[in-house]
Amino acid sequence: MDFFSKTGKMALGSRLRLLSAKVTDDATRIYELYNVDFSPKWFPVFFLLSEEGEKTITEIAGEIEHSQPSVSKIIQEMTAAGLVRENLKSQDKRRTVVGLTKKGTVLSERIRIQCSDVDAAIENIIEEATHNLWEAIEEWDFLLKQKSLFRRVQEQKKLRESQEVQIVNYESKYQSAFRALNEEWISTYFEMEKADYKALDHPNEYILDKGGKIFVALLNNEVVGVCALIKMNDPDYDFELAKMAVSPRAQGKNIGWLLGQAVTNAAKELGASKIYLESNTILKPAINLYQKLGFQKVTGRATPYKRCNIQMELNF
Numbered sequence: 247m248d249f250f251s252k253t254g255k256m257a258l259g260s261r262l263r264l265l266s267a268k269v270t271d272d273a274t275r276i277y278e279l280y281n282v283d284f285s286p287k288w289f290p291v292f293f294l295l296s297e298e299g300e301k302t303i304t305e306i307a308g309e310i311e312h313s314q315p316s317v318s319k320i321i322q323e324m325t326a327a328g329l330v331r332e333n334l335k336s337q338d339k340r341r342t343v344v345g346l347t348k349k350g351t352v353l354s355e356r357i358r359i360q361c362s363d364v365d366a367a368i369e370n371i372i373e374e375a376t377h378n379l380w381e382a383i384e385e386w387d388f389l390l391k392q393k394s395l396f397r398r399v400q401e402q403k404k405l406r407e408s409q410e411v412q413i414v415n416y417e418s419k420y421q422s423a424f425r426a427l428n429e430e431w432i433s434t435y436f437e438m439e440k441a442d443y444k445a446l447d448h449p450n451e452y453i454l455d456k457g458g459k460i461f462v463a464l465l466n467n468e469v470v471g472v473c474a475l476i477k478m479n480d481p482d483y484d485f486e487l488a489k490m491a492v493s494p495r496a497q498g499k500n501i502g503w504l505l506g507q508a509v510t511n512a513a514k515e516l517g518a519s520k521i522y523l524e525s526n527t528i529l530k531p532a533i534n535l536y537q538k539l540g541f542q543k544v545t546g547r548a549t550p551y552k553r554c555n556i557q558m559e560l561n562f
Contacts, residue, residue: 411504423462424462430491436553441551456476482522488524490506520561525558545557
């Protein structure tokens with residue numbers, strides 16, 4: 247196992263395949279030991295039919311968590327071996343009902359004896375082992391159904407890459423990037439409006455000088471995201487989260503989340519009790535982000551933007 251100590255957990259799949267191959271090779275020899283002409287891959291289907299009787303291929307596939315084509319192929323092989331019959335008591339030609347033949351039923355009794363010996367042998371291994379592999383497999387299967395390995399790796403990738411991102415305060419040298427990133431996404435889905443030009447062309451006058459803030463996300467010293475906290479002259483809200491934009495080249499690195507946290511934390515530090523935002527439901531990732539930040543939908547407010555069809559607020 248020196249190879250796997252070198253690869254680490256990256257080779258989990260390879261190691262499981264190797265272990266599976268060892269068990270499958272032994273399973274073939276065990277069937278021979280009991281003079282049973284049987285392929286190990288047939289066992290899940292055969293066991294289900296012997297325990298529960300006739301079933302459709304769809305039912306079998308669902309219970310043993312195999313694909314229907316895989317089950318169909320196994321049924322064909324078992325039919326050729328004389329162990330199962332198809333279309334039993336089925337008037338619907340689209341439903342393939344299968345069940346054990348007399349030969350299959352007799353064989354199931356012989357395999358039952360074999361199974362008791364196999365169970366006892368596996369129990370011996372469990373007693374000798376430090377860890378109970380059978381219980382561990384059940385636990386891992388449950389956890390991977392909750393969240394796949396792919397999803398978990400995706401999250402780790404995001405976390406690692408997000409740690410490379412710096413959130414800094416706005417400086418005048420970032421003005422062109424502030425405008426360009428916002429203009430890019432707005433023009434992709436909608437059209438630039440008067441209120442956009444006012445904020446993007448004059449960020450000092452419209453945002454900073456009025457008590458607001460602008461945050462800039464840097465990746466390798468390149469501006470990849472921006473977001474503003476705009477002071478509102480409104481009895482209901484202290485600030486507005488606005489002008490959030492992330493470069494398409496840098497999406498998937500949690501940049502929106504980092505900017506959103508920077509803005510909401512700044513609002514808290516400035517004593518805000520409530521902040522507001524406007525968006526459009528076509529921007530599903532953005533809406534999901536706002537909800538993750540704690541924003542909830544509100545209605546009935548006037549807006550200067552034609553593209554706005556959803557308004558949200560965050561209470562501190």
